[in-house]
Amino acid sequence: MMMIFLIILFINLNAQSNDPNEIVESVITNFNQVRDYEADIEIKVDVEFLKVPDSKAKLYFKQPDKVKLKSEGFALLPKDGIDFSPSSIIKGNYTAIFERRENLNGNQTSVVKIVPINENTNIILSTIWVDDKHKVIRKIESTTKTQGTFTIELFYDSEFKYPLPKQMIFSFNLDKMNLPQTFTNTTPKSSKKRFKDGPVIGKVLVNYTNYQVNRTLSDKIFENDNE
């Protein structure tokens, strides 16, 4: 009898919670140990209609939602991918639904659907893959009202002290942009440059290095400096 009790206790201790709110809260709590950080980032943009050179920049973050991108040259990041903090991804009132458990790239994850209740938010539905062991988000898929869908994949070092990724892959599909024709570069072959109809698929790869965490960043860093 005692043996059965111990087995049940052991199973319960090791079992992962299927409570979606608990899963989400565990990720947010884990991330909250990061009060602020700065990191060097390398950005590679692979979008059909956007030819941008690979760039280096510095990314600053301070809880709860301050983010600043600084670069000596030109640097560009997707708006939805600049801040990967869970509280930014899962903000406002929402309904969380536990979907399933899934092995994602060798990591056991809980798949949770997040439905924002607030009508003002641009996101209709998000699905997050939460690493059961490390309590970090490994993948996010979101559908927006105006800008199609996007996926964020986050990759971490095998041993990490803080829940901060070493790499992010941001994939999205966007409707083609209507560019102002005033400044259009018209050459004899301009008429040949036509993209196929339908949304454009794009990818932005960001590598993070030299994290400096909890150094108490000044608020001045996040002020607009017309950069």
Place this chain on the structure above:
Amino acid sequence: MLDLINIEMYKIFKKWRTYIGFIALGILVPLIHIAMVLEGQNTINFMTRNIQESFVFVGKLLNTYLISYIILTSLAVHIPFLITLVAGDLLAGEATSGTYRLLLTRPISRTKLIIVKFIAGFIYTNLLVLWLAFLSLVVGYFIFGTGELLIIDGQMIIIFESGDVLWRFMLAYGFATLGMTAVASLAFLFSSLVENSIGPIISTMAIIIVFVILSAIQVDFFQNIKTYFFTTHIMSWRLFFENPLDVKEILKSAANLILHIVVFFGLTLFIFRKKDILT
């Protein structure tokens, strides 16, 4: 030969109309600079408003490169007018002032005279484009500094690194000079036909305006034949702001312009050698 060219240059710069082009650019480019100091950021916002919906970006996009590009885009159609003011007068001016016969009694062949006058016109064209480059790039550098160059190329946005831009401008200005030389050649040809420089100036501009209008009409027929218009290839300096560079297309455009220059010059030479000088 060099002496003859010097004499022709002296004659060109002796006329006040030669300075109209330099003065016009000297007023216009600083005005654009002032406008960009005041409103440049709005222009950047207008160009990037669609990117801003989906992306956050940093960088110094309001710089001398962007402004020089906008100036070159705006003026490449209008500079021909300033070119024709001088090129159209190269031969007709001699007829107007009654110096043709006097000139041709000197021990200099008609062929040599045409070559010398053409070279003088070519030098003037170069100087005008160089003046434009100086005002746009160099003066702009002291006002705005350098930075990345943002180009909207059809349905595509291209951003060039700061270090990847200057050589493109050098080649673009070089190509613009080739285009302007084609215009000067046409004005030079008309100049050999008449005895008053107003005719060549108006005729050249009329041809340019007609070609530009036809090229702008979005009908397949005109879109197909516009590749044969030299006015289309005048704008091919923009090909240097593509990534990757379409060398084949650049060479095609350069060949088209050179062919026009050779044909216009050849016709001028042919006509002038046969011309009965009565003034």
